[in-house]
Amino acid sequence: MSRLIYENSVSYKGYLIIPFVFGKADKYEIYSYKLLSEIGRKSHLHKAENPAQIYGNSTGNIVEIAKEHLDKNADFVSERDIFQSRYVYRRNLIILFHENGRYFYDHYPPELLNNIAAPKLFKSEYECLKWVKQGLDGQYLGQRAG
Template sequence: MNRLLYENSVSYQGHLIIPFVFGMADGQAIYSYTLLSELGYKGQFHKFQNPAGIYSNSIESIVEVAKEHLENNSDVKSKIDYFKSRYTYQDNLIIVYKLADKYFYDHYKPDSLNNVAAPKIFATESECIHWIKQGLDRSKASSSFEI
């Protein structure tokens, strides 16, 4: 799988639709998608890749395919947008959420849907984002100095 295109992700009915380049045909990108469920592992389509089995030559149309599939098959019909506060930084996906006046986050690397977030609690969303950015910046700086 190529890099997940988090910057083109769409939150829809309790899921995050994340497109990616599946392959190339005649110099054209062929797109697929993968899903995250706000229910996590309890969700039927959590970390599921392209349950509709349809591919497209555009990001917009693959997102529409995913939406249609979720409308007809999803086990989640949420009115709360769990994925509303999501950010892409250095091609990483950061999802910040609030629970009982505390902030938490999920962190996904560019090529994997394995949550690598540290178990840390924050007082504000901006404090959370700042801490994550510092960690990613340090990681990038230390890897650029390797010999």
């Protein structure tokens, strides 16, 4: 599997649709997607890979396929958007959350949907993002030096 294309992810009804290149046929890329669920493991679709079992010819096309599948098969629907504060930095997905005056985050690397965030609370969104970016920059510089 190629890296997850977080830059083209779309939040939809409590899910985050994340496209990726599944493979190639001739010179054409075939797209698939993975899902994150607002309610986490309580949803059978959390971290699911292409539950529609249909592939697309572009990121936009695969997002539409995923939306259609969710419209018919979602185990819950949310009107709020917990994925609205998401950022891509060094191809990593960072999702920020705000609760009771504190900020925290989820962090997913480019290749897989494993949350590798540290259990840490912050006073501001800026402080949280700065901390994550510093960690990723240090990791990036360490890889380049090695």
